[in-house]
Amino acid sequence: QLSTNFYSKSCPNLFSTVKSTVQSAIKKEARMGASLLRLFFHDCFVNGCDGSLLLDDTSSFTGEKNAVPNRNSARGFDVVDNIKSAVENACPGVVSCADVLAIAARDSVTILGGPTWDVKLGRRDARTASQSAANNGIPPPTSNLNQLISRFNALGLSTRDLVALSGSHTIGQARCTSFRARIYNETNIDSSFAQTRQRNCPRATGSGDNNLAPLDIQTPTSFDNNYFKNLINRRGLLHSDQQLFNGGSTDSVVRGYSNNPSSFSSDFVTAMIKMGDISPLTGSSGEIRKNCRRVN
Ligand code: HEM
Ligand SMILES: [Ca+2]
Numbered sequence: 064q065l066s067t068n069f070y071s072k073s074c075p076n077l078f079s080t081v082k083s084t085v086q087s088a089i090k091k092e093a094r095m096g097a098s099l100l101r102l103f104f105h106d107c108f109v110n111g112c113d114g115s116l117l118l119d120d121t122s123s124f125t126g127e128k129n130a131v132p133n134r135n136s137a138r139g140f141d142v143v144d145n146i147k148s149a150v151e152n153a154c155p156g157v158v159s160c161a162d163v164l165a166i167a168a169r170d171s172v173t174i175l176g177g178p179t180w181d182v183k184l185g186r187r188d189a190r191t192a193s194q195s196a197a198n199n200g201i202p203p204p205t206s207n208l209n210q211l212i213s214r215f216n217a218l219g220l221s222t223r224d225l226v227a228l229s230g231s232h233t234i235g236q237a238r239c240t241s242f243r244a245r246i247y248n249e250t251n252i253d254s255s256f257a258q259t260r261q262r263n264c265p266r267a268t269g270s271g272d273n274n275l276a277p278l279d280i281q282t283p284t285s286f287d288n289n290y291f292k293n294l295i296n297r298r299g300l301l302h303s304d305q306q307l308f309n310g311g312s313t314d315s316v317v318r319g320y321s322n323n324p325s326s327f328s329s330d331f332v333t334a335m336i337k338m339g340d341i342s343p344l345t346g347s348s349g350e351i352r353k354n355c356r357r358v359n
């Protein structure tokens with residue numbers, strides 16, 4: 064089981080080492096904080112937080128990087144490599160890639176103005192990964208509220224955790240292909256917001272698919288509670304975002320977070336710690352990868 068002091072003897076400078084590398088990556092590009100946070104989510108939702116997402120495909124093995132939710136979308140792997148090599152320099156063979164990702168996700172949130180917390184550590188790295196598990200495990204943006212709730216519940220995360228964790232969409236960007244259907248076909252959307260987004264996301268499939276728009280129209284590089292205010296104004300970018308405020312059971316949670324940033328922060332922290340606890344490899348399971356892209 065995980066503990067916050069897992070590496071305190073074996074790698075005393077771990078936190079400062081990770082933080083300075085994350086800091087310089089975010090200084091270069093603020094969006095990188097969002098990208099690192101998302102990598103942690105996409106790792107934890109597929110066979111637990113075990114670094115499976117970080118493995119490159121090989122001729123004999125198809126990993127998760129090219130699964131539908133990740134292909135042309137998941138990014139920041141080079142930054143993870145930089146963090147890991149700084150950590151390897153300080154404490155060779157000690158710290159798992161799964162734990163590096165957990166710390167980098169926390170640091171990203173904090174650096175962009177969100178809360179901080181103590182990260183539980185002691186995860187080990189998977190020797191395998193599964194593209195089909197990633198396709199099945201990560202909810203698509205076309206999900207409705209019941210689908211989101213049941214996917215999160217299946218991993219031990221509550222409906223409240225779902226809403227709090229979705230607040231991660233207070234930072235970062237999405238591709239036109241992820242929100243085209245919403246801005247052209249849906250009615251629970253602010254019309255001037257839809258028009259604004261249509262300007263850089265053509266209706267025809269295949270044109271402008273990779274054009275980007277901020278998930279939070281107000282403060283895309285600040286970790287705040289504007290995401291929830293947007294939902295109340297029917298300015299959620301993804302179909303799945305607006306599902307959280309669409310006349311259903313989660314409306315009251317969204318209202319609460321939009322009125323009370325500190326309740327969002329504390330529930331977000333609780334939910335991040337719960338997500339980080341999803342089926343870790345511990346003891347002698349798995350390994351401590353030297354290079355996050357391949358098994359030892
Ligand atoms: C509730 C279900 C969720 C769905 C359906 C979903 C879906 C998506 C989609 C479609 C994108 C844009 C990808 C693209 O177009 O390339 C995205 C981006 C993002 N997601 Fe989620 N997401 C969910 C939950 C989460 C959670 C739980 C977190 C973190 C704890 C998270 C963090 C992020 C971040 C930070 C970005 C921006 C990444 C960047 O700019 O590189 N999402 N999400
Ligand atoms: Ca995983």
Ligand SMILES: [Ca+2]
Nearest residue numbers: 233279282285
């Ligand atoms: Ca924001």
